[in-house]
Amino acid sequence: MGGHRDISAADRFHVPVLVREAIEYLVADRRGVYVDATLGGGGHTRAILDALDAGGRVIGIDMDPDAIAAARIKLGDDQRWVPVQARFSHIKEVVKESGYKEIAGVLADFGVSSYQIDHPERGFSYMADGPLDMRMNPNAGAPASELLQKLDEAELASIFHRYGEERMARKIARAIVTKRKSRPIQRTRELAEIVESVVSGKHAVKSLARIFQALRIAVNEELQEIETFLNAAFQVLKPGGRLVVISYHSLEDRLVKRFFREKARGCICPPEVLKCTCGHQPEVQILTKKVVRASENEIQNNPRARSAKLRAFEKV
Numbered sequence: 001m002g003g004h005r006d007i008s009a010a011d012r013f014h015v016p017v018l019v020r021e022a023i024e025y026l027v028a029d030r031r032g033v034y035v036d037a038t039l040g041g042g043g044h045t046r047a048i049l050d051a052l053d054a055g056g057r058v059i060g061i062d063m064d065p066d067a068i069a070a071a072r073i074k075l076g077d078d079q080r081w082v083p084v085q086a087r088f089s090h091i092k093e094v095v096k097e098s099g100y101k102e103i104a105g106v107l108a109d110f111g112v113s114s115y116q117i118d119h120p121e122r123g124f125s126y127m128a129d130g131p132l133d134m135r136m137n138p139n140a141g142a143p144a145s146e147l148l149q150k151l152d153e154a155e156l157a158s159i160f161h162r163y164g165e166e167r168m169a170r171k172i173a174r175a176i177v178t179k180r181k182s183r184p185i186q187r188t189r190e191l192a193e194i195v196e197s198v199v200s201g202k203h204a205v206k207s208l209a210r211i212f213q214a215l216r217i218a219v220n221e222e223l224q225e226i227e228t229f230l231n232a233a234f235q236v237l238k239p240g241g242r243l244v245v246i247s248y249h250s251l252e253d254r255l256v257k258r259f260f261r262e263k264a265r266g267c268i269c270p271p272e273v274l275k276c277t278c279g280h281q282p283e284v285q286i287l288t289k290k291v292v293r294a295s296e297n298e299i300q301n302n303p304r305a306r307s308a309k310l311r312a313f314e315k316v
């Protein structure tokens, strides 16, 4: 994959978000082994490597072969990192197969990269025409066009409602089912036109963003991936190890917030018990009492930073 694409411009691949903050929370041991669970163009990995000394190591995971290729170019022959093409829900297996046990920190920067959005042939964008693919790993799983073909109206509406929080979910699902009777919907432009036929005027752009987001989440099983990842990442961390997570929309952040709260909880006695008898201790200490957001200055230079929320904990 990716041979014909412009992945040589690794610096344009993606501008990383909240870099300084992520490193501050992540790196407590300059000789530790770290996992960048969302390697992308290698922007965050570059910054982690810069913060480590000669003994430090980074395992960079991404399911997109183009991301691995771009990161290889960006990070050159630095011997302290290794790329692994995998789903981040498999972080435990990746760490084990890499031969490491004690992980000092895990970073995850969820969502799509600018590269994925900017390449119409990947099918993530409603702004340019391309095949309706949306797979972060184009060599595995079913593309978005297949979901649009095989799911029934209620299932499509449920995806648009749950993953896109789209109010016109049912109407849009119905329009898709009507349209596909004449021929399969295979291009991003065709899907965009269906959405625009249901939602007109100034609301159309927001609906387009929500529908494309919803489909992308379904195609890549993003929320299931995040849930499995959070639990597995906690397990691979050594005591004192850090988890730093950057999320971009409320569905992602809700999962992260809930997981953090659960792990930070002390007593788990039922609410009617007056005196604690469980003796349960918090498993993590939350380092970001308030969620960390990008500065105005960063947002000016990188609009993706506007919706970014960073949370971090240390394993007890």
Ligand SMILES: C[S@@+](CC[C@H](N)C(=O)[O-])C[C@H]1O[C@@H](n2cnc3c(N)ncnc32)[C@H](O)[C@@H]1O
Binding pocket: 014, 015, 016, 017, 037, 038, 039, 040, 041, 042, 043, 044, 045, 061, 062, 063, 064, 067, 086, 087, 088, 089, 109, 110, 111, 112, 113, 114, 136, 225
């Ligand atoms: C926002 S980008 C990361 C950018 C990166 N931090 C950088 O500095 O360039 C998210 C990356 O995570 C990858 N990704 C998303 N979900 C994944 C999953 N479940 N498993 C593995 N990689 C995933 C995407 O392919 C994408 O390259």
